[in-house]
Amino acid sequence: MDEDRVLLTLSRFDDEVYLLPGGEPRAGESSSTALSRHVQEQTGYEVAAHELLWIRDHTTSNHGLLLDPSGSYVVELFYRCTLSGGAVTVAPGGGPQQVAVEWVPGDRLPSVEFLPESLVEPLAAYLADRSVIPPVYVVEGA
Numbered sequence: 539m540d541e542d543r544v545l546l547t548l549s550r551f552d553d554e555v556y557l558l559p560g561g562e563p564r565a566g567e568s569s570s571t572a573l574s575r576h577v578q579e580q581t582g583y584e585v586a587a588h589e590l591l592w593i594r595d596h597t598t599s600n601h602g603l604l605l606d607p608s609g610s611y612v613v614e615l616f617y618r619c620t621l622s623g624g625a626v627t628v629a630p631g632g633g634p635q636q637v638a639v640e641w642v643p644g645d646r647l648p649s650v651e652f653l654p655e656s657l658v659e660p661l662a663a664y665l666a667d668r669s670v671i672p673p674v675y676v677v678e679g680a
Contacts, residue, residue: 539618539665542643542644542645542665543642543644543665544641544644545559545577545581545640545641545642546559546639546641546642546652547559547636547638547639548640549633549636550635550637554651555651556640556642556651556652556653557652559580560572560576560577560580561580569587569615573619574586577619580632580639581632581639583621584622584624585619586619586620586622587617587619588617588618589617589618590615590616590617590674591618591664591674592615592616592657592674592676593613593615593616593676594613594656594657594676595611595612596654597611597612616657645666647662647665656676660673
């Protein structure tokens with residue numbers, strides 16, 4: 539996060555979708571270290587992870603667009619991060635679907651295609667006012 543903006547990747551599947559950068563930790567790697575590594579790989583920015591904001595769990599079959607339809611159970615941790623260095627000059631490496639990296643203002647989040655949808659409202663509210671205490675557990679809609 540930077541002021542009232544959040545750093546997102548833009549990926550193209552059937553449609554273009556904004557996503558928070560991140561990914562799975564390697565064996566023996568902490569979640570915050572993995573997050574910093576993935577953000578740098580996907581966006582070119584160096585970040586420092588701070589407090590945990592949200593926890594979300596779901597099965598991949600609910601989100602076949604991005605993940606496999608096998609029904610694997612996934613737990614996602616969302617941290618507040620700040621820039622710890624400038625952008626590096628390497629191209630983002632977010633996979634073949636990633637087409638861009640963009641700073642998106644919080645008030646624009648409700649009007650873009652963003653996943654997970656369950657984070658649009660709490661993320662936009664938190665970007666507008668850091669004193670807002672976000673719900674820690676994000677429940678997916680049925």
